Amino acid sequence: MKIKATQADAYRLVHDGVLALARAERAGIRLDTGYCDRKIRHLSRRINHQHKQLQETKLYKQWERIFRDKTNIHSNNQLAHMLYKVLKLEPTKTTDTGQGSTDEDALRRLGLPEVDILLAIRKLCKIKSTYLTAFLREHTAGYLHPVYHLHTVKTYRSSSAEPNFQNIPKRDRDAMQICRRAIIPRAGNTLVEADFSALEVNISQCYHHDPKMLEYLTGAGDMHADMAKQIFILDELDKTIPAYNTLRQAAKNGFVFPQFYGDYYLNNAHSLCDWAKLPAGTWKAGAGIEMPDGKHISDHLRNQGIKSFDRFAEHMNTVENDFWNNRFAVYNNWRRSWVEQYRRRGYLRMHTGFVCSGIMRRNEIINYPIQGSAFHCLLLTFIELDNYIQRKNLRSKLIGQIHDSILLDADPDELPGIKQRLRTIVTKTLPKRWPWIVVPLEIDVDVYGVDQSWATPT
DNA sequence: GGAACTCGCCAC
């Protein structure tokens, strides 16, 4: 295989990918329809109960006086009218079309007690309509057959539909439990999820070759902990400090990942302050979230000379400059030259041979090759594992794929072989086929247990 | 009565 993948190579990957994905679509995902029925009835009762609570509130009674028999608590138009016209509250943010926003964040900022009930209803309705009801509508004889497309996404990732199997709740524990409980393995089998660790960051390395990032990716140092230290101005941050995890997560989700997607320091400063519950103006002593040691976050930052949002934003500006000009200078140079190259040629070519053309913004130019190539690693792994299952005539089935992870409905006896094969694909087959892979890729395998649903913690 | 739009929200 040539070092540089061509568009013909890209075509072959799509061709083989479509065939492997079609087998997964045909196999299908087993659905516990009895559970879905029961849970939908249960959710309806809970929604009803919350609805009655809402009807007792002042806001609702006013709402009903205005909209009469048209009153609909699911109408955000009506809600916006009530909040921003009738009650004359100041919208904390607007939608794309300039209307006052009624999303969760905007509502919470208003601090009305009724809002909690409304948001609880929204959450339950989301679970009921988008997931459980859709599962019952889409299944055939107890099996879901979500469709995977390889031709719809600008970055040459995949998309999924009917139902979309790539956005089932995971982070919210309640929603996750309720929705994933509906997905079960075939009798005597176990669900298995194999996911690449930090795939997109690893693939970014294959483009920019930054030496400092390579250190982090190969186990020397913890990037998120280092950034937490810098953002919160700590001399030390190790696992013995009670706030270690919470500060590290804040740095990861409030700075590092947004920066990789092209965000900038002012947004980071806002989102970190939201997270820390620090106000927009000057910070008093004892403000913001309480840390595990009982101290408030404002006290620590004030001791470091940061006594207001504006000062914090300035600080984040210096953190950002250091991040791109010192820590990841090579990565930054790649971004600059990659954008320059696109602007000269009018297109970009991924390591996997896929070509993107048309008018793109800076952040898109930088993100597309990374997002696309990362998915192509997953797709090639999926194809290779499918070949193995076909060749060995296994009972285990590939049943789904979520950008950087693979879902199987597996015979427990076949698990050791599957795990072994996956390891070989990721450490041998991929780097051999694609010599541009310059970092060791890792795939984690989670086993959910025989006859256990997808909600079972592993 | 359906197509197309807006908004909100779920995933990576």
Added chain:
DNA sequence: AAACGTGGCGAGTTCC
């Protein structure tokens, strides 16, 4: 100079 990347889908609403 610019300022968070990619999707699908439900409910409400508007347009034709």
